[in-house]
Amino acid sequence: MTPHRETEALVVDAHHHVWDLSVRDQEWLIGPRLAPLRRTFTLDELRPRARAAGVTATVLVQTVTVAEETPEFLALAEDDPLVRGVVGWTDLTAPGVADELARLRELPGGERLVGIRHQVQGERDPEWLLRPDVARGLAAVADAGLAYDLVVRPHQLPACVRAAERHPGLVFVLDHLGKPPVASGGTVPWASAVRALAALPNTVCKLSGLVTEADPERWSVSGLRPYADTVLEAFGPGRLMYGSDWPVCLLAASYHEVLDTARALTGDLGPQERAQVFGGTADRVYRLGLSGRA
Template structure:
């Protein structure tokens, strides 16, 4: 199976997406439904997906779970949101019925770059591990030191690093991102999504050569068996089409064996998220 391990769906008639601010985001400041994504999945041979939360809302998580249950297996898993600092988190997670495979919080939006190191957050992450779920790390280079320390402190929790921690591609930034990514890759409980790179480059006028060094570094340090392809649709459309994002991942992995490409484009996601 070919799996898109990271995309979003949202309905602005149900709730706002607080991060959709500023004229540069106007092209995606509307609702996006599965019906719009389906033709793209069919065109590019994607069999199943993992949909990821886009707002800090339990209601959104429940809605995504219901949508997945009705999708005929197209949405194989949901990475939802829950308050990690909630003392009743275990009960909340138990109440979320459906293909819940992970939890995510927009750590990149927290004013404190060490938010992940807070005692209440760590307790919540331990609860996520006890529930058998993964935790998606949505961080930037600013939060990478805290992410590294947290992943090392919780070896029983499967961490998935989203968007390779958003390297500063547009400005040509490399270090300390590259070294920090390698340090995370040294932890066996961390995997990384090959996703979201196009929107870290210059949105108009980027070339594959601008992004491939970052993608190949991720594949080199994690290895294909610990990297997951994700489109980041529809956010990716700010800079690239679905096909262009997929083509970039295929170019980055062109020298890999067929087995390694199968890992990147499906098997790793299935294993890490324990997809049905």
Template sequence: MRIDAHHHLWDLARRDQPWMDGPWADPIRRSYALGDLIPHLTAHRLDGTVLVQSSSSYDETTDLLALVAGDGPVRGVVGWADLTDPGLADVLAALPRGLVGIRHQVQDEPDPDWLTRPEVLRGLGVLADAGLVYDLLVTPRELPAAQAAVHAVPGLSFVLDHAAKPEVARGAWQPWADRVTALARHPNVSCKLSGLVTEADWSAWRPGRILPYARHILDVFGPGRVLFGSDWPVCTLAAAYDDVLALAESATGGLTEAERAAVFGGTAGRVYGIGAPHGRWARPRPPR
């Protein structure tokens, strides 16, 4: 089972995406539907995807969950919820089927210790009780708080998105490397091999600048806790879907077949509880 564990869809006619806050976002300032992604999945024989929230909206989460129904490629949704809501358990219980995790744009919070606030830790405990995963969208600045939260809620599975966004364009290695290594010591944390191209120089990146970061993630987490994610269509600011997948394949080139299978699907299946494809999408994909 080959899984793209991280992609986005949005409809700008239905809601704004506040993070598109400047001209830098103009190349992707349009709506993206599932039909825009499917050709990429088919071309690369991917069996399914995990669809991830892009705005702090229950309405968006509900719209995304509607795509889990039927025999399409969306195997689960990482949606948004207000972790500080005392009624969070009831809110989660009322959402449609297909929710596998929750994410919040922690990187945008002014407080670098937001994840350690008592009301947030309480919400993370609710996610653990509900059997959901929490996706960590953080930068190196928030990694210490992320580690504290992971330690405080050991019963919750965490997934680190985009390898915590190292500053690839500047060639910065520390404190990112040590902080990611410390986080990886917690067995309830996995990491997405995703989002690195958009942390590099969009117009002049080369694999040699990005691969050390990818390989560090593989070294400290181990292939059994690493998930491939395209971060499409955000990745297209710097690279095509084909290029992102090729970069991940290069980073994992020295692994065994079983280890590569974990990175490209097995880990996502285990962490998010994603089952085998079914219906039309379960039919063999065309050869490359």
């Protein structure tokens, strides 16, 4: 792979995780494929990699549907200048979701709460996002001025479209391009569903997670390009943001390799357009307050 080490004034890794197995099990880490991730990953491990890659700031994203995780992440963000935003979890179906969001904002680091996410990909109901109790929760997220991250699979994208239509005041951020079938090389029906979502102005997409949707031992930039080109055309650079998906990305590539790959996939963009993908979009959507540093 040819390195694409350009120097952007602002580089935001808009999607990464940490976890400490001595504090809490990560129940999703099952099977031999995920065995390399079955250990603790901390900000202390990420920090030198981010610094060496020229990353200015990061967004820390939830991993499990456990209420205690979000306050822990907010406390980490308060103590670490690298983490400028937290996408946390709260029970959207709880009657008191609005009060819980307000409580989280008052906790140490609460000002770093920028979004909410639920593991919709694990819900059996493909229209989970359209349930009345979930819709009430999404409205509370919008009222709190937060974004909502969508971690879904392709068959759930039609419900994402309808949810975004029903909540025009809420910004929906599609994680990992909606997990297209990269390993099989297919684009149908993923591509049409992604275009339908992108047609709505309150939607954004993360250029993240592609290397782990591909064959981890045989992936290539050329194999990822059809998927990156689809979202670039559909959303445009102003609604696309880069994310490493570290440490999950380590199943297929290093932290530097993921960033270099994203730069290669966006190599035809002009400097201002790349600046949006690698920092400006995340800064604006998540309200990170970084533009003055750019």
